Amino acid sequence: MSSVREIARRLGLSPATVSRALNNSVNVDPDTRARVIAAANTARYMPSVSKAPQNVIGLVYPGEPVEPDYGGFESALLAGILRGLNELRFDLKIVSVSRDKLPNENYSQFFLRKGIRGVILRTFLDTRSMCVSIAEEGFPAIVVADRFENSKVNFISCNSRDDSARAICHLLDLGHRRIALAVHRYPDTDHVDRREGYLDAFRSREIEVDPSLMIETIGEMVGGETSILRLMSMPEPPTAVYFTNPLSTIGALKKCHELGIRVPQDLSIVGFDDGDIRYHTFPTCTAVCQDATMIGFESARWLTRMLCGMADTRLQAAKQTRFEINMTTAAAPVEPVRVLPDGTRLAVQVGPALTAKTRRKQSVFEGVTVDSGVSEPKRGKPVGSKRSQ
Structure with a gap:
């Protein structure tokens, strides 16, 4: 020296x-x-x-x-x-x-x-x-x-692009088509990789991406919680979500438990893990993993x-990340689940407009129609309002 x-x-x-x-x-x-x-x-x-x-x-x-x-x-x-x-x-x-x-x-x-x-x-x-x-x-x-x-x-x-694409292909193979992406709002190299991997998977299968399912959030637990509220209350909610940050992944699972959204029966979740946090979630989270240590x-x-x-x-x-399949991904549900932020569960509306009989009560959330009377099952009828089940 x-x-x-x-x-x-x-x-x-x-x-x-x-x-x-x-x-x-x-x-x-x-x-x-x-x-x-x-x-x-x-x-x-x-x-x-x-x-x-x-x-x-x-x-x-x-x-x-x-x-x-x-x-x-x-x-x-x-x-x-x-x-x-x-x-x-x-x-x-x-x-x-x-x-x-x-x-x-x-x-x-x-x-x-x-x-x-x-x-x-x-x-x-x-x-x-x-x-x-x-x-x-x-x-x-x-x-x-x-x-x-x-x-x-x-x-x-770490290169997380390839394994992000692999994770989305895994969901596509399970029958999911409405797959959401909740990506960190700050476009650093890592999160750009994960966004591009998401898009790569759809391009490889020649499936069009719905831009409304690509949302930006903060890399904290509250970011995952608010993402679930936003995505699951959409008129056509996703059946699977990829979270690109570990803390937002935990927040998403927490909010699903609170709202009674069953993971993976109602919603499949792929998260991201910088260490071994996936082993501390219930169910054990399917995740793209990098070793920050x-x-x-x-x-x-x-x-x-x-x-x-x-x-x-x-x-x-x-370094290359790895994709690890655990307990938070499963086949796409036969009928998607729609849940409002207050826990009200709705059947997903597809097809013609609702009849006058099912317009007895108008929700203040995005103009959703909610049937508050007793009648035979129809589109738009709530299937319960419990926060957990």
Whole structure:
């Protein structure tokens, strides 16, 4: 690991000039500063032990760090990173760029000031340029859960497109045709993959997609709950749904239990799992699965090994997810189930308009007709109003 004097000797500069450049002094011209930073990154320079420890890796977020939720990607990722750091006894520091980076310093200077030797980057759609800038500076870094065409950007991610298509084909093989997609509202690489996989499956079978069944939601339990309310109260509800986020999957199953929607008899659900949360649901959820812990582990292990000269300096890897069939998918029901947000169950209306006899009561929800009298079964007649059965 180079010292200030060694960097100065290589560049033909004085140690004082190199020191000022590394400390972002205004008395150093920009070209000299850029040369010094590039040389420091190439030589894996770190401040002396008296100033900062030399075995610290940063988990870097462009904004505020994302809170780890139960079953969420962040908690599994963090667990894997901590395990990966153990091999070479590195420590971890969580860093917010937006909070701590000074306006007049580049990323390398910022990380050196923080005493960080390498970084694991957790980025989002609107901050991908930050990853490219860090890579162009040459600071040791790897991006998790995203991928780049730029050969300088190291990354490790998962490809969920193929298994998303496989999941939808599984539902089509079970006789489902009205298959909904509840996708995360933020179009990051992962969720774009899952949306495209959904569309790929329909294209492969030459079946037209109903755009009304493709909805955006938030990646939280409440997102899954509201998606079920919205989808199952449609005049022609789906018989199956693919949720692209683990927490929205849990929320959807919870709401189905509350409304008495039987999974999978009334509604088949395919979820997404970043770890093993599918084994904590009832029924055990059919899911497209990625191992977020593995992503964290491999990113941390590669970065620390690379810093110690034990691994290649470039890594671009896309791991494959897997599709696991469990207990939340079954054959499409003979008659679809329609359930309003208050728990009222309706037969799905198809064909001619309802007769006058069945228009005794008008629902305020989307103008649905609900028969409140006693008569022989007809389209539009409620089949119960219990929240569970």
